[in-house]
Amino acid sequence: MDEVKAYCVRCRDKAGRVMKDAKxxxxxxxxxxxxxAMTGTCEKCGTKxxxxxxxxx
Numbered sequence: 001m002d003e004v005k006a007y008c009v010r011c012r013d014k015a016g017r018v019m020k021d022a023k024x025x026x027x028x029x030x031x032x033x034x035x036x037a038m039t040g041t042c043e044k045c046g047t048k049x050x051x052x053x054x055x056x057x
Contacts, residue, residue, distance in 0.1 A: 003018050003019075004018070004019040004022040004038050004040065004051065005017065005018055005019070006019050006038065006040075006049045006050070006051035007049075007051075008042045008044070008045065008047055008049060009047065010042065010045050010047040011042060011044055011045055011047075017042045017043055017044055017049070018043045019038060019039075019040035019041065019042070019043070019049050019051070020040055020041050020042070020043050021040045021041060022038050022039070022040035023038070023039060023040065024036060024037070024038055024053070025037055025038070025039050035052065035053075035055060036052075036053040036054075036055065036056070037050060037051060037052050037053055038050070038051045038053060039051075
């Protein structure tokens, strides 16, 4: 999979950090609908990261 960049809360890097061990996971949205997201860890500090993805059409 390509590099996934996301905002790291601890590093506060606005450009985004690369997510290590990124994997797609489902999560519940409002009204019981299911959404998609990527989860992994920050390559620099090791903090858990979460990025919401657009829905598939």
